[in-house]
Amino acid sequence: MKKLFSCSLATAVILLFNSCATNPVTGKRDINFVSEEQEVAMGLQADPAIVAQFGLVQNPTLQRFIQEKGSQMAAISHRPNLKYEFKIVDSPVLNAFAVPGGFVYFTRGIMAHFNSEAQFAGVLGHEIGHITARHSAQQQSKSTLAQVLLMGGMIASPTLAQYGNELSQGAGLLFLKFGRDDERQSDELGVEYSTKIGYDASHMADFFQTLQRQSQQSGQGEIPTFLSSHPNPGDRYNTVHQLADQWQKQTNATNLKEGRDSYLRMLEGLIYGEDPKQGFVENSIFYHPELKFQFPIPAGWQHQNSPQQVQMAPQDGKAMMFLRLAQGTSLEAAAQKMLTDNQLQAIESKQVTVNGLPALAVISQQAPQQQQQQQAQQQQAPPIQALSYFIQYGGNIYNITGVTAATDFNTYFPAFSATATNFRQLTDQEKINRKPEVVRIKTVKTPGTLQQVLQTYNVPSKRFDEMAILNGMQLTDRIAANTLIKVVEK
Incomplete structure (x- = not known):
């Protein structure tokens, strides 16, 4: 029995040694059982299912924008050789995600909540960072290694073998989401990539406040730092601001772009909430x-x-x-x-x-x-x-x-x-005949607080907080004349 256990551990060690690859971002050797060809194949297999699940937003302007900015950013990333695809999927949820091989997806819900090209670019860089740092591939490799080690333990311990199915499920759950370290690294890459294509990455930090406020409004409350795979939004705000300052100094970047008005104008008519x-x-x-x-x-x-x-x-x-x-x-x-x-x-x-x-x-x-019949009832x-x-x-x-x-x-x-x-x-x-709500872009004529401006557009008071979050502002913020803001209408 000891010999079998030793052999299984030796197998795991050999797999570990032979499956180390240089990480494109860090330059260090990482455990990786997934080749780049397999990554691409995983993405090609997942993409049709994702598109079928959500559908694509029928907005040529926004779809062209995300593809152009994504391609520009991918070209200066750590893995420019991949063939990236960028898509906006038809979901009201605030989310962006990436799958291995170069596939990146943003929901129309998150697109509606960005308030500048710079905010969008920071999150885009974050998602590309998951791909360039091979987080998904590492996740798959960790799961594979866990199964190898688990099999070794099952051979050594008949008692453990009785619970093999449950333990296998648990091992998979350990690597179901990106860890906090991966998320922090992707934040760093988001700052780096967005700065390199000319955007002020400090605005990416502002978007984390929007996420935090949206989470609180939806009743989820603040996400505790140690109970989430994602870093606390407040912590990310401070960290990203520091990283943005560092990259601007390191690259001597000047005249970095925010792109507020240009981004807001692209949102005109975008469906908001459920369709x-x-x-x-x-x-x-x-x-x-x-x-x-x-x-x-x-x-x-x-x-x-x-x-x-x-x-x-x-x-x-x-x-x-x-x-x-x-x-x-x-x-x-x-x-x-x-x-x-x-x-x-x-x-x-x-x-x-x-x-x-x-x-x-x-x-x-x-x-x-x-297989269940062989186990005790x-x-x-x-x-x-x-x-x-x-x-x-x-x-x-x-x-x-x-x-x-x-x-x-x-x-x-x-x-x-x-x-x-x-x-x-x-x-x-x-x-x-129910019509959807859509985002409308308004030019403020009379200066005042955001609340006063919203009142001039007949926004119901019960939606003031929702509209403040949508605009990335506080209701007490002073709004100058000729400022663009978002409201929601049918």
Whole structure:
């Protein structure tokens, strides 16, 4: 047994030695089991799924802007040889992310909250930094090494082997997000890259205040430094300001650009918040104006809408429900494909109608896994159980499925059933014709505080704080005449 354990550790050491590569940013040797070719392949595989998940913003001006600035920045980065792609995806969430191989994505939500080209450029440099420093590739490599070491431990300890599946999942979770060190390094690269293409990187620090205020307004509160993979936004503000000063002195940079007005003008007409045509929630009811259906969301449940599906979950996280288009030419074929794809077995099925629409209701359970059969019954997690409705309407088959542990199925069955059986045609013309809110750029005519200026544009008082965050200002800030500001209108 000791010999086997020693061999497994030796294998890990050999893998570690042979898989070190020079980091393009630091020049140091890093553990890396992923080659550059594999990175590019990972990006090429992920990109279509990401675009399908969110959709792209139909705004040629902004899409051209992010591609031009991204290409300019990539050329002076530590990995200019990669073929980068930059895209704005159709999501109201404030987010930007990168995947290996040179693929960078910004949401329209974060684009709306930038208040200058310099703020945008700093975050763009941060995301390119994740790619150039190979953070995603290192993350994958750490996960691989963890599995190698875990296998060695399992060979050495039969007791540990009993929990191999749980430990494997835990090892993956350790590297699920970028660590604080990676985020700090990307902040440094964001300052470096944006400065090198002529932007004042201190404005990147200002955007961290916007993120902090948005987090507080949404009820998340301040993110504790030691409980988040991202550094505290307040800490990042101070650090980035210091880094910006250092890079400006180091490069003798002068006349660095902010680009406030030029950036704001590009936002004119950008959809803000949820786009009603993709579906929206009002009073716990989901409406889809284009496909003309509606259904209720259980009280207190969270929801997330994307072009592919609507997901719902209670606060305790013990259940999940989704609505998506089913695949198949008949209700039976659609049900069989869903069950097969998700390794479920039907235990009850019946033809029903849902508000006059033909439907098939199916109760199913997780199919037994052979590897689980070899373990003692008490060590297995409870199997999952699902209630699925397949509803034929408007030339489509819609699948509403609720999933939970079999032990909790009776608890969540009423919520699953109520949502599915209340799926119906949407006929309310006000909901069908609902228009999105869009960003409008206004030129201030009369100087005053931001609050006074917002009042002149008939902004409701309950949205003053929201508009202050959107503009990166305080309500008490003095606004000079001819200043551009953002408001939101239909």
